Amino acid sequence: MTEPSHAANSLELKDLSVAYRVGRRNRAVLRNVNLTIKAGEAYxxxxxxxxxxxxxxxxxxRYLPRNGSITGGSIALDGxxxxxxxxxxxxxxRADSVSMVYQDPGKALNPSLRIGRQLTEIFELSGITGQAAxxxxxxxxxxxxxSDPVSVMQRYPHQLSGGMQQRVAIAMALANDPSMLILDEPTTGLDATVEAEVLDLIGQLRRELSASILFISHNLAVVSNMCDRVGVLYAGMLVEEGWTKDVFNDPxxxxxxxxxxxxxxxGQRKDQGRLDTIPGFLPGIGANIVGCAFADRCALATERCRTxxxxxxxxxxxxxxxxxxxxxxxxxxxxxxxxxPAAPPxxxxxxxxxxxxxxxxxxxxHPLRAVxxxxxxxxxxxxxxxxGESGSGKTTFARLLLGLVAPDDGGSIELEGKKLAPRLASRTEDQVKAVQIVFQNPDSALNRSHSIRHILSRALKRLGGLxxxxxxxxxxxxxxxxxxxxxxxxxxxxQLSGGLKQRVAIARAFAGDxxxxxxxxxxxxxxxxxxxxILNLLADLQSRQDVSYIFISHDLGVVRYLSDKIAVLYLGRIMEFGPSEAVFSGPHHPYTEALLSAVPKLDRTESSRIRLDGEIPSAANPPTGCVFHTRCPRKIGAICETQEPQLTEAQPGHTIGCHIPYAELARLQAPKITAAEPA
Amino acid sequence: MSATDTPASLPAPAAPDSARRSPWGEVLHSLSRSGTFLTGLFILLFWVVCALFGQNFVPYDPLASDIINALTPPAADHWFGTDQLGRDVFSRVIVGSRDILTVAPLATILATIAGTALGLVIGYFRGIVDDIVSRVLEAFMAIPVVIIALLAIVALGTSKITVIVVIGLSFAPIIARTVRSAVLAERELDYVAAAKLRHEGALHTMFVEILPNVIPPILVETTVRLGYAIFAVATLSFMGFGIQPPSPDWGLSISSNYGMIGGGFWWTVLFDALAIASLVIGVNLVADGVHGAFND
Incomplete structure (x- = not known):
């Protein structure tokens, strides 16, 4: 192999225009994009x-779909x-100088080949075989x-967790020592704790490798933590570019x-004002743009912007x-x-x-205690x-409330003082319409064969009795x-966009008051x-109709905005429960602390990060004592392994399940709290 | 175009995107460009026209015997020759499509209706119902159609209705199995949970919520089954269990004439056989095209 000649710029796009052919017409997707990534830079x-x-x-x-074509400009990789x-x-x-990591590692790995086989294949391509590979x-x-590469090599992708799969995908991408690494939403499908792990890894690798990185993400905080420079793309045009710190602090x-x-x-909350939104919609692909592409949605736009x-x-x-x-x-x-107006307490x-x-x-x-x-x-x-992380029982808990899944005997759910039957079928009409759900994926939640009118009318008829x-x-x-x-x-x-579909789903949930x-x-x-x-809409509906929400999200910022109370779940158990402000500001359970620390911050304020090692244990075989002790960074000793801590009231209404006394938690977490909450 | 007049906290809803084709439009569009489908459709339509109007344009009455001209080889006045009773083979082949094209589609429709209902029920309820019914269906599928036909004919007597019922019921389990697997995927979707959260009855959930979403696999399976049904009808007629004389049915004609191939009178059998083959091929091409259009 010859040493690739390293040009000063790893990637240089000049006036790049790309169009997709849809309905016999070329529709512009990228419009004269100019972009330069220097050697070793993360963009x-x-x-x-x-x-x-x-x-x-x-x-x-050059991996565009069949109907895509480069209609102008040039792309230079390593010159x-x-x-x-x-x-x-x-x-x-493609084999030597550029590598790509995709969003879904489960789909990027071949499900029927062992990890070892998939990795050695890359080396065989460059002539290294057998034991050397x-x-x-x-x-x-x-x-x-x-940590245990020999055993991981023997496994199939489905035997690895999402975070491990993404590590393997990154290992494969780095195998050929590329000069350009493209990461396309590499952490989007992962839990916050796993995301933090993967981002740490990418950060460390950056220091070890010479590769330039093109990091694509919709998550601004992730980009702000990972990249030197950032470009903002709108309607296929670069609308802003600069040093990450400058762009995010002074857009x-x-x-x-x-x-x-x-x-x-x-820590913005719903009673401190609604979130800002961007009115209008992105111009469709291939739209004929006169003037500024953003003018229609921009409150500052003048006549000049439109022409x-x-x-x-x-x-x-x-x-x-x-x-x-x-x-x-x-x-x-x-x-x-x-x-x-803040709702009165x-x-x-x-x-x-x-x-x-x-x-x-x-x-x-084996019994698997989901909740x-x-x-x-x-x-x-x-x-x-x-x-809580995925697998912590959030969704199961929600399904128990709804009656979609019947709980074990013994517990009780009371709605306005009246006991709810465990099974949906035995609940009264009034109880059924009183507990409704907005699902995560509106494509699955709305029947694709029915019109919106049918969907909502049916809900009004059955739930509203109209x-x-x-x-x-x-x-x-x-x-x-x-x-x-x-x-x-x-x-x-x-025929509706994702946001509009979710509104239909919300309307359906609200059909029966x-x-x-x-x-x-x-x-x-x-x-x-x-x-x-959508968050604004939910907040508005709540203040108008006095409805209560059970809000599940992996995005702690979103949860904090909408929640009055927080329950932190781990392996189906409540680790901490209390008023939202108390849980977020701490002192909190070590698990909550780790979850909060994993969230990438836009302003890079975090000082000491807490990382959870290892996987979330299987609920079929939970650890003894405190279930969190295997990953707990603040484990105090044998008591954690043998005795399950009780939820004790730290403050009125705020309970924590930890052997560490509240005052001690406050002391341990004290410096962190001041760092995490800038004025 | 100004964004300032939209409700304060929300973006203006976009106009529904009506420029895109509906899923069914997409399928029709793809069918209209599929050579396979169009070829099959052409063959199928040819036989349908023969079945409907053949009687009016054939040169001879397909049932009229003319003993003097029995067994004449293909020639200008009898394109496909004549059979042992002197009947014109060309006219018989053309009109012979009528019975098979009534019986086979009706049997397929019966199989589709019964199979869809069954598949929806076992796929939706799962559990013990599914276990028992699925095993019974598998046992049923293991019995050859001919045996079932023999039993049915003993019990019900020979008639077109018997053939329709026999073929319909023996194909129903196959369609039920296809529908069941499609329903298994659908019932896990959240709209089914949403229906439960409205206390919808099982019938509503199965037939109003789920059924419209499993139409594509049903349609594909139905066209495939039609090909098999045509084959089965011809087989049963050939064996004497199906359509009865004096119908000019293809299977029946082959059955009554195939003994004469040894005597060199090949034309009494060949054209009927070709007709069956072409119809089955035509239907299978259509099925291929439909399958391709739904699975693109």
């Missing part, structure tokens, strides 16, 4: 879905023009911090400003902004009122009282946030309450601007 590309982020990645390796490579040279370039593969796995394009404002930040396409203004020090009024971008007015009796709820599944003859001794209570108009004229009137109200319009009624779900609505990750499939709109 982040952000933007909402449909902006063309992944198209950039696919173009670099070589990718467009001019013949198929053999292109194959060599195996040794190199083991070395690669060591490099991505897999110069209204789109960047708006994007940053959509996120619930700094004169802004050039990419050079603001010095590597800052670029495609806005005529870049000096003024941060003056973008909020689209929502900054403050809303209520002392109503609880709407929901859960006592000692258990659910045991049988798994290969163990869970007790919570919730008042009308309050939100209970459920937090028919005829009254149903029509109520339907209109319902549709308006989730800010849809009449013309959405005639269509099928597939529910007392409790379970929201199971309702925004995890949505872009940040749409997420903000």
């Amino acid at each position: 982040g590309l952000v933007g909402e879905s449909g902006c063309g982020k992944s198209t950039v990645a696919l173009s670099v390796v 070589k023009d990718v467009m001019k490579l013949d198929s053999e040279a292109l194959r060599r370039a 195996t040794d190199k593969a083991t070395a690669m796995l060591n490099r991505v911090r897999i 110069r394009h209204p789109y960047t400003v708006a994007l940053l404002r959509c996120l619930p930040r700094g 004169e396409p802004p050039p990419l203004y050079d603001l010095g020090d590597g800052r670029l902004s495609r806005c005529h009024y870049h000096d003024n971008a941060q003056a973008l007015p909020r689209t929502t009122p900054a403050d809303v 209520k002392h109503a009796p609880p709407v929901l009282q859960v006592e000692g709820l258990n659910k045991t599944y049988a798994s290969h003859g 163990k001794d869970v007790s919570v209570s919730l008042r009308p108009g309050e939100t209970l946030g459920l937090v 028919s005829g004229k009254t149903l029509d009137t109520r339907l209109e109200e319902l549709v308006r309450s989730v800010r849809l319009t009449d013309r959405h009624l005639a269509v099928k779900p597939r 529910p007392r409790i609505v379970v929201c199971d990750e309702p925004t995890s499939a949505l872009d940040v601007s749409v997420q903000a709109a």
Whole structure:
């Protein structure tokens, strides 16, 4: 192998334009994108879905789908023009100098080949075979911090957890020592704790390797932690570029400003104002754009913006902004009122009282305790946030409440003082309509064969007991309450965008004036601007109808925004339960502490990070004593392994299940708290 | 175009994207461009036209015997020759499509209706119902159609209705199995849970919620079954269990004439056999096309 000649720029896109052919017309997806990644640099590309982020990645390796074509410009990898490579040279370039890591590691690995086989294959491609290839593969796995590479080599992908799979995928990407590493949403499907692990790994590898990184993510916080420079893509155009710190602290394009404002930040809560949203929609692909692409959604836009396409203004020090009024971008007015009347604190009796709820599944003859001794209570108009890694029993708990799954004998669920039957079929009509759900994935939750009108009318008929004229009137109200319009009624779900579909799902849940609505990750499939709109809608509906939410999300910022109370679950057990502010600000359970620490922060304020080692143990064979002791960074000794800690009241209404006394937790976590909460 | 007049906290809802084709439009579009499907459809339509109107344009009455001209080889006035009773083979082949194209589709429709209902029930309820019914269906599928036909004919007597019922019921388990596996995937989707959370009855959930979403595999399976049904009808007629004389049915004609192949009178059998083959091939091409259109 010849030493690749390292050019100063690992990747250089010049006026790159890409179009997809849809319906016999070429539709522009990327419009004259100029982008340079220097050797050893990490460059982040952000933007909402449909902006063309992944198209950039696919173009670099000339891996566009069949209907995609590069309509102009050039791509240079290590100084070589990718467009001019013949198929053999292109194959060599893909094999030697550029690697890609995709979003879903489960799909990137071949399910029927052992990990070892898949890794050695890469070395065989460059002529290393037999034991030498195996040794190199083991070395690669060591490099991505897999502790037992020899046994991992013998396993199939499905025998590894998501985090391990992604490590293997990264190991494979690094095997050929690429000069350019493309990471396309590498942590999107992973738990926050695993995401933190993978990001740490990428960060460490960056220091060891010379590779340049193109990091694509919709998660601004992740990009801000990983990248030196960042580019913001909008409608296939680079609208802003600069040093990460500058772009996120001092954005110069209204789109960047708006994007940053959509996120619930700094512990913002629903009673401190609604989230900002971006009105309108991304121009469709191939749309004819006159003037500024963002003008229709920009409250600062003037006549000039609508007619004169802004050039990419050079603001010095590597800052670029495609806005005529870049000096003024941060003056973008909020689209929502900054403050809303806070609901007066209520002392109503609880709407929901859960006592000692258990659910045991049988798994290969062993009992698997998916939910163990869970007790919570919730008042009308309050939100209970459920937090924990996947496999912690959040969704099972929600399904127990709904009656979709019957709990073990013994526990009780009371709704407004009346006991709920364990099974849905034995609940009364009133009880059924009182507890409803908004599912995570509206594509699965809305019947694709039915029109929106059918879906909502049926819900009003069954849950609201309405028919005829009254149903029509109520339907209109319902549709308006989730800010849809009449013309959405005639269509099928597939004709609506993700956010609109989720509104239909919310409308359906509210059809029978529910007392409790379970929201199971309702925004995890949505872009940040749409997420903000949905969260605002949920908050509005709650303050208007006094409904209570059980809110499940892996995004702690989102949970914090909407929740009044938080229950932290681990292996089906409550580790901590209390008022949202108390749980988030601490002192908190070591597990909560680790969860909070895993969340990437936009402002890079974290000082000491806590990382959870190892996997979440199997619920079929939970650890003895405190179930968290195998991963607990604050384990105090033998007592943790032998005795299960009781939930004890640390403060009124705030309970923690830990052997460490509350005062001691406060002392241990004290320096961390001040660091995590800047003024 | 201004965004300022939209409700304060939310983006303006987008106009529904009506430019995209509906899923069914997509399927039709893909069918209209599939050579396989169009070829099959052409063959199938040819036989359908023969079945419907053949009687009106054939040169001879397919039932009229003309003993003097018995067993004449293909020639200008009898394109496909004549059989042992002097009947015109060409006219008989054309009109002979009528019975098979009534019996086979009706049997397939019966199989589809019965199989779909059965498949929905066992797929939706799972558990003990599924275990028992599935085993019974498997046992049923292990018995050859001919045996079932023999038993049915002894019990019910020979008629077209018997053939339809026999073929319909012996194909129903196969369709039930296809529907069941599609329903198993659908019932895990959240819209089924949402229906339960409205206290919908099982019938509503099965037939209004789930059924519309499993139509594509049902349609594919039905077209495939139609090909097999045609074959089965011809076989039963050939064996004398199906369509009865004096119908010019293909299987029946082959059955009554195949003894004469040895005497060199090949034309009395060949054209009927080709007709069966072409119809089965045509239907299978259609089935292939439909399958491709749904699984693109």
